[in-house]
Amino acid sequence: MSYFKKDKRAYLLLADGSVYQGYHFGCEGTTIGEIVFTTGMTGYQEVLTDPSYCGQIVMQTYPLIGNYGINNSDMESSKSWVNGYIVREWCEAPSNFREAGTIDAFLKSQGKVGIWDVDTRQLTRKIRRQGTMNGAITTEDVFAHKDALLEKIRSYKIVNPVPKVSVSKLGWFYERENRANHVALMDFGYKHNILEKLLQFGCNVTVMPWNSTMEDIRELNPDGIMLSNGPGDPTDNIQVIDNIKRFIDYGKPIFGICLGHQLMALANGAKTEKMPFGHRGLNQPVKDLTQDRVYITSQNHGYAVVNNTVDPSVGQITHINMNDGTCEGIAYPDIHAFTVQFHPEASAGPNDTRYLFEKFTDLMERGQEGCL
Amino acid sequence: MPLKKELKKVLVIGSGPIIIGQAAEFDYAGTQACKALRQAGLEVVLINSNPATIMTDKAMADEVYIEPLTEDVVKRVILKEKPDGVLSTLGGQTGLNLSMALARSGFLDEHGVELLGANVETIDKAEDRQAFKDTMRKIGEPTIPSKVVESVDDAMDFAASIGYPVIVRPAFTLGGTGGGIAATPKDLHRIATRGLRLSPIHQVLIERDISGWKEIEFEVMRDGKGNVITVCSMENFDPVGIHTGDSIVVAPCQTLSDKEYQMLRTSALKIISTLKVEGGCNCQFALNPDNFNYAVIEVNPRVSRSSALASKATGYPIAKIASLIAVGFSLDEITNDITGKTPACFEPVIDYIVVKFPRWPFDKFVYARRTLGTQMKATGEIMAIGNSFEQGMMKAIRSIELGFDTLSVEKYRKASDEEIVEALGRKDDERCFVVYEALYRGIPMDQIHAITMIDMWFLDKLRHLAIMERDLCEKGIGDDRAAERITVARQLGFLDSTIARLTRLPYNPKTCHVELPEAVEKQIKMKPYASFKMVDTCAGEFDAETPYFYSTRDSENEAEEFLEEHASGKKRIMVFGSGPIRIGQGIEFDYCAVHCAWALRELGYEAIIVNNNPETVSTDFDTSDRLYFEPLTAEDVRAIVETEQPDGAIVQFGGQTAIKLTQHLDEIKVPILGTDPKYIDAAEDRELFDECLERCGIPRPKGGTVFKTEEALAEANRLGYPVLLRPSYVLGGQNMIIAHTDDDVREYMGIITSHEIKNPVLIDKYLMGKEVEVDAICDGENFLIPGIMEHVEKAGVHSGDSISVYPPHTLSEKVQQTIIDYTGKLAKELHVIGLMNIQFVVMDETVYVIEVNPRSSRTVPYISKVTDVPMVDMATRIMMGETLKDMGIDHSGLHPVKDHVAVKVPVFSFSKLEDVDTQLGPEMKSTGEVLGVAKTFEDAIYKGFVARAGSDIVRSGAVLLTVRDIDKPEIIDIGRRFHALGFKLNATVGTAKVLRENGLPVHVVRRLSEARPNIGDLLENREVDYVVSTSTKGRQPGIDEVKMRRKAVDNSVTLMTALDTVRALLGCLESKSALADIPLVDITKI
Secondary structure, rough: OOOOOOOOHHHHHHEOOEEEEEEEEEEEEEEEEEEEEEOOOOHHHHHHHHHHHHOOEEEOOOOOEEEOOOOOOOOOOOOOOOEEEEOOOOOOOOOOOOOOOOOOHHHHHOEEEEEEOOOHHHHHHHHHHHEEEEEEOOOOOOOOHHHHHHHHHHHHOOOOOOOHHOOOOOOOOOOOOOEEEEEEEEOOOOHHHHHHHHHOEEEEEEEEEOOHHHHHHHHOOOOEEEEEEOOOOOOHHHHHHHHHHHHHHHHEEEEEEHHHOOOOOHHHOOOEEEEEEEEEEEEEEEEEEEEEEEEEEEEEEEEEOOHHHOOOOOEEEEEEEEOOOEEEEEEHHHHHHHEEEEOOOOOOOOOOOOOOHHHHHHHOOOOHHHOO | OOOOOOEEEEEEEOOOOOEEOOOOOHHHHHHHHHHHHHHOOOOEEEEOOOOOOOOOHHOOOOEEOOOOHHHHHHHHHHHHOOOEEEOOOOHHHHOOOOOOOOHHOHHHHHOOEEEOOOOOHHHHHOOOHHHHHHHHHOOOOOOOOEEEEEOHHHHHHHHHHHHHOOOEOOOHHHOOOOOOOEEOOOHHHHHHHHHEEEEEEEOEEEEEEEOOEEEEEEEEEEOOOOOOEEEHHHHHOOOOOOHHHHOOOEEOOOOOOHHHHHHHHHHEEEHHHHHHHOOEEEEEEEOOOOOEEEEEEEOOOOOOOOHHHHHHHHHHOHHHHHHHHOOOOOOHOEEOOOOOOOOOOOEOOOOOOOEEEEEEEEHHHOOOOOOOOOOOOEEEEHHHHHHHHHHHHHHHHHHOOOOOOOOOOOOHHHHOOHHHHHHHOOEOOOHHHHHHHHOOOOHHHHHHHHHHHOOOHHHHHHHHHHHHHHHHHHHHOOOOOHHHHHHHHHHHOOHHHHHHHOOOOOOOOOOOOOOOOHHHHHOOOOOOOOEEEEOOOOOOOOOOOOOOEEEOOOOOOOOHHHHHHHHOOOOOOEEEEEOOOEEOOOOHHHHHHHEEEEEHHHHHOOOEEEEEOOOOOOOOOOOEEEEEEEEOOOOHHHHHHHHHHHHOEEEOOHHHHOOOOHHHHHHHHOOOOOOOOOHHHHHHHHHHHHHHHHOOOOOOOOEEOOOOOOOOHHHHHHHHOEEEEEEEOOOOOOOOOEEEHHHHHHHHHHHHHOOOOOEEEEEOOOOOEEEEEEEEEEEEOEEEOOOEEEEEEEOOOHEEEEEEEOOOOOOHHHHHHHHHHHHHHHHHHOOOOOEEEEEEEEEEEEEEEEEEEOOOOOOOHHHHHHHHHOHHHHHHHHHHOOOOOOHHOOOOOOOOOOEEEEEEEEEEHHHHHOOOOOOOOOOOOOOOEEEEEEEOOOHHHHHHHHHHHHOOOOOOOOOEEEEOOHHHHHHHHHHHHHHHHOOOEOOOOOHHHHHHHOOOOOEEEEOOOOOOOOOHHHOOOOOOEEEOOOOOOOOOOOOHHHHHHHHHHOOOEEEOOOOOHHHHHHHHHHOOHHHHHOOOOEHOOO
């Protein structure tokens, strides 16, 4: 036996040419992606299965990952979407009553390449300083093909990933026929818990493919529309933004989360920008300006709505990030819509802003009241 | 919400003396509070009876009262100072209880004083067992089936209805005093009886035992606006049932999925919101390891030991933020000091793991019951930071200073498998070592888990350490995986010295490296020394400027980077802290280390603190220029030296822990500032020291050194009884006894020689004289004695356990002059630069020296405060090159005597430690101290007694006298004086006979071992107010006298075991002073 699973070398090559040596877990092979870090100390399974991470190599800043294993219920989607996984140490003997396997076995089952025993803090600090960068994890001899690999790394770009992660057919989640609210959940890569929360709050939900049109919506005749989270640069989604403009005219309450928030802003004339290294973690403080209260939120985004591009006659910024002042929420009172950059559905992360789901159902029931 | 407008002046109530369950963490909290409030522009008045703290320093508050913490005294301070508010949540249970009493009685309202940080309703809901349960039920938070009872019968009835085992928790006691787990009705009867008595409201909670559930804690905060955050989660290594203060604790939680974590986090936030706490709050949960069931065990709506740990673990200053919230600020208005940019309204995330390990006093109290339960027994703790659990645990083991560098313990290694399996079932301080031993020899983890219920995750991690230790030992570097093994061992936290020991390879103490064959060495890619990472509250997400570091074996060294970016050109001086708080090495040393750092910074140096105690002010990251949270071993320090390249190191202020580093630092050419290492050695080495005294012409009690029992007997008889026996190189009088007979010597040598004996046993003639103590500041040329301290108890009672009086009240002018002369001679002879502490015995006007410590001592904070001589500051200046003359001290000698008397009274934690003999002797037993300051000796000591008891002294009633033969002549006068005061006298046969022969009416009481009713009944029924007990035999819990003394302690009857203490008390009783008439003293005006 080797010392604690240190069997096979793996390498992490960054776009700047630097190489980090570690050991491999999950699958063998080579994978390229945009490297991002998340600071959550729990919730790695949710991270691995969150479609918003599509195309990215995710690094955990918390050093001990996999302690409670992988279970059958904490999946945020049907599979893992990450391009690769970086941890300092993974746990081969997880301990939890729901544990159904190790993280290593899960990555293997998902065909994902992982690297461990690297100094994740050093990498995090590098990304913080230099911004998000591309990189590759490989179990091959990195030095033999370094230049070729570097070229691939440098040209790598996540382009229009939403269609990849979205369903292609409608999905119906009706708990009871006589439920008051029926929500059309626009799937741009939705996290399972958004659906879960809507169901918990008494809604029937129809999950709709990313490219569903106004006509599709009209046919469904929902009481409200949920614009889901999802991966990538929001401006890639030209067709979706166009569709959303028409949803607005439809007049039913809209609730947008993360990418949904950005797309709604774009549809209303605001701009988005790429952040240096994004917000990824479970501890982001967000102030609800309407209540003068700060909430701790779960976040995962690399783009943000530019504050001063929000037309105050259309939308009002309701939430800001306490750390850097970025836009975290917009209300569109005239059209009964509100959107947030963070994840009120949690999983992983705090449930402190679940009140927003209540607000959404309220809005669907008493639409005339407005939403500010 | 900004600062409350009506607030201009705030009273901060401290927590009083250090006792088990309420220790240095409240000095840290209180100091942060005072600093934060003054920064917010408030005038701060402080009251705390503990003179050893930083918080009672003149510099910390505008008015400082080192006065007894009783309701009456606090009222008087309020009347005098007229504060606008009282901060109630920073002074532990003591501060909280006092604040609540003042609020409930209407006193605060009457005088227009606002209760800050808490309200009565909140506290009642959290602390009153039934109210708490009702509140939890109302908000749908589960608790454990339980019932509050006020009688033993009700307790028995309820237990019968829910089934055994049950847990007994007394209401309103700190550290769970008087609680316990009862497995049988008989146990319950005993524990409930004691619990009811110890609870000030005569209530205990009986609850179902949920053994085996995980114990999880959350530190949460809330502000007046209703913003709530979690600072830190913590998971106990031990399942519920062992007090969290006695558990190994890790942060953050390790075995909880996000679902479970969020479930408990949501619950904690719901609780703090419901209770409307404004400040910090600790929520303890039990979590069923097999499903999502949980129960709220306890809520502490105040700053606590756990919050100090959480602050140090994350970098988030809970006490400071709690203070600011209490005076009106909201979380979003307060800046996170660590990033300097982001607000305090966020949740820290960490990218390392923290291991807290308790330090128990069982090495001192060898006869104490080591079983751990709901009553805390640890005196202190350490914290270790690593990037794996294994690394954290290895650092923890070194930090705790029990002489281990792995978790292997010799006696368990030698035990049979059966013995190990049996020992696994014992919940005591050594269980983690037993678990380790079980893993080491391959006992299946399932079996260990089934017995201990310790989570498999922890067991697996310990197994890694066991495998590595075994491989290093058995395979060493003998195979082709040597390089990998050494690399991984270092990553797991093994020191090179440990690797060398296990592999039997040479170790170079200078480089601190194991000497590997070149072939192996070449393959190792690791940097030669540990690197350092920063504690930044945000896992690297933001640029932080915190100079707070821990070591890892990674290549990137953030400390080095920090030093380059913040190059100040200033000289760097390392100051060592004193590690975990233990009996004999307490908070006093932290006071010294902190003052040294402050002085250095003021002088224009960079101060670098190395320490591992999470409870203290020294490990607050803004005390020094840089803080290294590390074990205090030569090799751990070596890595810091490599990074810092310090210009000097100061070892005088960190107790024996720091002194032990001297030799290594000297070897690697780090200049030791202050007294030269060779003179430190001269004071510590018996022979060298004897030579030194001889050269100075200073007498010392005759004595010698022995190894064997026969030698000891011969020497004892040569010297004549009584004699003092102790091992050389000891701390706080460990394993020290006074032997009166050959049998005593035989018993003692029997115990000592049962261990391997490396250092000789010292045997001295014991002089029954007055003990006097002096601290001096010396610059090599001149010296200054701030004050001479005379002990009330005769030599033989450890100086730390004696009542100490400044200025001396019975010493002749001549004796005092001799003491001053001897101090000067010794300062010169030992070339002391900085501080020294000398202990003298005065007998028949002859002054003998018994001990010299070339370092700071536990009396430094107290004597600095009462004489207004900033000793540590001056000593630091001297070490940095100034002279006493430079500071305006022209003549060597004694500082002008102040016109007040200050009496330091020791405080014990006997009620927490079962089976410990309470008789005072040469072994130190106290955990803390209080101070009484007044114009006369009687008034000062009176204040001291009140401060120790927390209530006024009893002026009438009954006493029980039972003394050994040699004390019988003295007891007559004592009996007479008690009688004259109207006390009823009780005594055991022998003592009664003497009293009766001298015409005193006395009631004879039967001994504990005799037929009832006997002493036991007298004590249980609290028919006596004072017990005076001395005996030749002691220590062993089976002895009648020891049992009797335990009974007195367990029944909260004031017990005295030194006749000198009794006489001092009698002096107070006889003086006509009433506490209310003795003026309050603001020490900032001394």
